[in-house]
Amino acid sequence: MVAVSYPARAVVDLAAVRANVRSLAAHAPTAQVMAVVKADGYGHGLVPTATAALAGGATWLGAAQVDEVLALRRAGIADARILTWLYAPGAALREAVEADIDVSVSAPWALAELAAAARASGRTARAHLKVDTGLGRNGLTPGDLADVLPEVLRLRAEGAVEVVGLWSHFAFADEPEHPTVKLQAEVFAETLETVERAGVTLEVRHLANSAATLTTPAAHYDLVRPGIAVYGLSPVPQLGGPDDFGLVPAMTLEAELANVKRVPAGQGVSYAHQYETPQDTVLGLVPLGYADGIPRHASGTQERPGGPVRVGGRTLGVAGRVCMDQVVLDLGPGATEQAGDRVELFGTGRDGGPTAEDWARVAGTISYEIVTRVGARVPRVHVDSEVPA
Numbered sequence: 001m002v003a004v005s006y007p008a009r010a011v012v013d014l015a016a017v018r019a020n021v022r023s024l025a026a027h028a029p030t031a032q033v034m035a036v037v038k039a040d041g042y043g044h045g046l047v048p049t050a051t052a053a054l055a056g057g058a059t060w061l062g063a064a065q066v067d068e069v070l071a072l073r074r075a076g077i078a079d080a081r082i083l084t085w086l087y088a089p090g091a092a093l094r095e096a097v098e099a100d101i102d103v104s105v106s107a108p109w110a111l112a113e114l115a116a117a118a119r120a121s122g123r124t125a126r127a128h129l130k131v132d133t134g135l136g137r138n139g140l141t142p143g144d145l146a147d148v149l150p151e152v153l154r155l156r157a158e159g160a161v162e163v164v165g166l167w168s169h170f171a172f173a174d175e176p177e178h179p180t181v182k183l184q185a186e187v188f189a190e191t192l193e194t195v196e197r198a199g200v201t202l203e204v205r206h207l208a209n210s211a212a213t214l215t216t217p218a219a220h221y222d223l224v225r226p227g228i229a230v231y232g233l234s235p236v237p238q239l240g241g242p243d244d245f246g247l248v249p250a251m252t253l254e255a256e257l258a259n260v261k262r263v264p265a266g267q268g269v270s271y272a273h274q275y276e277t278p279q280d281t282v283l284g285l286v287p288l289g290y291a292d293g294i295p296r297h298a299s300g301t302q303e304r305p306g307g308p309v310r311v312g313g314r315t316l317g318v319a320g321r322v323c324m325d326q327v328v329l330d331l332g333p334g335a336t337e338q339a340g341d342r343v344e345l346f347g348t349g350r351d352g353g354p355t356a357e358d359w360a361r362v363a364g365t366i367s368y369e370i371v372t373r374v375g376a377r378v379p380r381v382h383v384d385s386e387v388p389a
């Protein structure tokens with residue numbers, strides 16, 4: 001559980017995950033919810049967040065990698081439907097089929113490998129055909145789809161593969177007015193017709209990630225696939241923060257100050273002295289650095305404060321370079337902090353403290369990257385704010 005001597009941790013509130021899934025379900029009343037838990041639950045911990053998402057009403061889980069979904073089953077998650085969608089030839093599809101995993105098919109070779117896996121396991125595999133409606137990433141092209149449809153019917157007759165889903169992914173879901181959103185939705189609707197006309201009976205049609213779940217109801221269909229919003233972060237920060245969508249950020253990244261010391265004016269701080277103390281002051285040392293996921297692009301100078309850190313009641317920007325293991329704060333001449341005092345790099349933002357979105361802005365990235373990059377050595381501590389301690 002809690003590593004006793006690690007002076008920092010990512011505290012994940014599972015009650016927030018449950019509440020976020022309930023909110024997402026309310027935004028998409030016609031659809032089931034697939035909580036996307038790839039990348040270790042966006043850095044929040046795969047199994048605890050998956051379990052919390054199911055408790056919040058998700059009936060499906062999704063993850064990119066086959067190894068990730070197998071880990072969910074190995075952890076004892078038995079009754080949820082689970083989809084995997086990113087693998088290369090030779091992947092452990094037989095294990096996936098035997099673990100009752102739904103498998104996405106994005107290329108003709110993938111359908112052939114899934115059929116072989118099904119035959120080897122003596123089961124019928126469940127497939128979701130992924131179509132590239134315009135993202136230009138993974139998925140079947142219209143030509144691929146025409147090639148695989150006859151094979152889909154043959155494999156169903158054989159009992160090897162049942163196509164249960166058709167799905168796709170948006171390029172600009174976070175800009176709901178972007179013309180490609182409507183265009184991709186139209187291509188998806190046409191593809192649905194083609195597939196159903198060919199004689200495939202679909203159980204689920206799905207198109208919406210977090211942004212589309214919150215902003216594009218026409219894309220909800222039977223199943224929505226939110227990821228970032230499950231963890232309480234806004235997929236569309238230019239349109240609204242977590243509060244505006246009924247979400248609560250689940251992760252708080254906190255640390256204890258590892259050193260506090262007085263230095264004179266003119267002291268260069270951290271590598272390359274990118275920051276220099278403007279007066280006699282007190283420096284505080286935060287034991288988290290870029291190896292822990294603190295972006296080096298969030299380093300600070302006199303002119304441009306680095307990533308925000310809550311200390312006592314105030315929010316300070318990182319002073320100087322972000323190092324591998326640590327960052328420095330200029331606590332100011334009157335600072336009363338001591339080594340061991342708690343600081344918060346990001347959290348719910350509800351008390352006016354910094355958020356993952358604030359760090360994303362300073363580092364020139366998105367909140368997704370801030371939470372997923374929290375380093376493997378940082379302990380994840382799962383709490384439940386609805387259960388009295």
Ligand SMILES: *Cc1c(COP(=O)(O)O)cnc(C)c1O
Pocket residue numbers: 036038169208209210211225226227228229235
């Ligand atoms: C990651 C992912 C999602 C979830 O996206 P969010 O923007 O985090 O909601 C949904 N679908 C696919 C195919 C994905 O890769």
